[in-house]
Amino acid sequence: MIRIACLLAWLLAAPVGIARAQGSETSASAAAAARDLYEAGIEAAEAERFEAALEAFERSYELAPRAATLMNLGAVAERAGRLVTALNAYRRFLATADARLLAAHGDAARAAAARLTPALAHLSVVVVGLERQDELRLDGEPLERASLGLDLPVDPGPHSVTVERPVRAPDGASPEDASAPERLECARADVTLSAGARRDLELRVACPLPRFVVEAPATAPAASDPAPWIALGVGAGVLVIGAVVVGVVVAGTPAPSEPGFVGNLAPGSFVVF
Numbered sequence: 001m002i003r004i005a006c007l008l009a010w011l012l013a014a015p016v017g018i019a020r021a022q023g024s025e026t027s028a029s030a031a032a033a034a035r036d037l038y039e040a041g042i043e044a045a046e047a048e049r050f051e052a053a054l055e056a057f058e059r060s061y062e063l064a065p066r067a068a069t070l071m072n073l074g075a076v077a078e079r080a081g082r083l084v085t086a087l088n089a090y091r092r093f094l095a096t097a098d099a100r101l102l103a104a105h106g107d108a109a110r111a112a113a114a115r116l117t118p119a120l121a122h123l124s125v126v127v128v129g130l131e132r133q134d135e136l137r138l139d140g141e142p143l144e145r146a147s148l149g150l151d152l153p154v155d156p157g158p159h160s161v162t163v164e165r166p167v168r169a170p171d172g173a174s175p176e177d178a179s180a181p182e183r184l185e186c187a188r189a190d191v192t193l194s195a196g197a198r199r200d201l202e203l204r205v206a207c208p209l210p211r212f213v214v215e216a217p218a219t220a221p222a223a224s225d226p227a228p229w230i231a232l233g234v235g236a237g238v239l240v241i242g243a244v245v246v247g248v249v250v251a252g253t254p255a256p257s258e259p260g261f262v263g264n265l266a267p268g269s270f271v272v273f
Helices: 004-013 028-046 050-063 067-079 083-096 099-119 227-252
Strands: 121-128 135-138 152-154 157-166 173-175 183-193 198-204 212-214
Touching: 028 050, 028 067, 050 067, 067 083, 067 099, 083 099, 083 152, 121 135, 121 157, 121 183, 157 198, 183 198
Parallel strands: 121 198
Antiparallel strands: 121 152, 135 157, 157 183, 173 212
């Protein structure tokens, strides 16, 4: 069993200084945050909350990538059963530590790596019927297509491999079922592996997409029938013509001869046809 307390003791005494990562210096604020996370990881490890300690050390290393932090990271990862993570941490320590750290702790890191390597399980995944938009996942995390057919080191225990396909409605369409998910699980395989075990998995993708409905385009209002308006216009024209004719007839009717009156019709007179 790893003696985490010893590792934590000497790492706690080492200050988190300015480290270089990807060609840029760690800022003072990032270094301070890394130190806080580092101490939080120590507290969690001492309380045997190894998952919390692992998360704290991983975040501390991202902010200030010190090789020394990797030793604690590997120790708590192994205690949490995250053997792949632990092995990677020890290997990174051996690859990045300076001569002083290697002289003091290189043997411990090499011994841990030698112990973990045969304890890992291995999984090889093949997928039949995979399409371009499909997404592969191993235990919920993305799985690169380039890894298909290879022996993947995994922790002993239960694992799941899934193929998910995004559901994208055609233009102008929507799912027939309003509760249809945004992605469908088209294939799944579950397996439990013991330490040192190896397993081949083959998944066949079968993914019936939901039915879609196409919304009918909005129809323009029907054009009104011009016939009534034409009839009304014709009728109005007839009335106008009739009025003109009546006016002409009236204008042509001789007025009664009454002294002192000038006009066509005398007051009170009506023309009867």
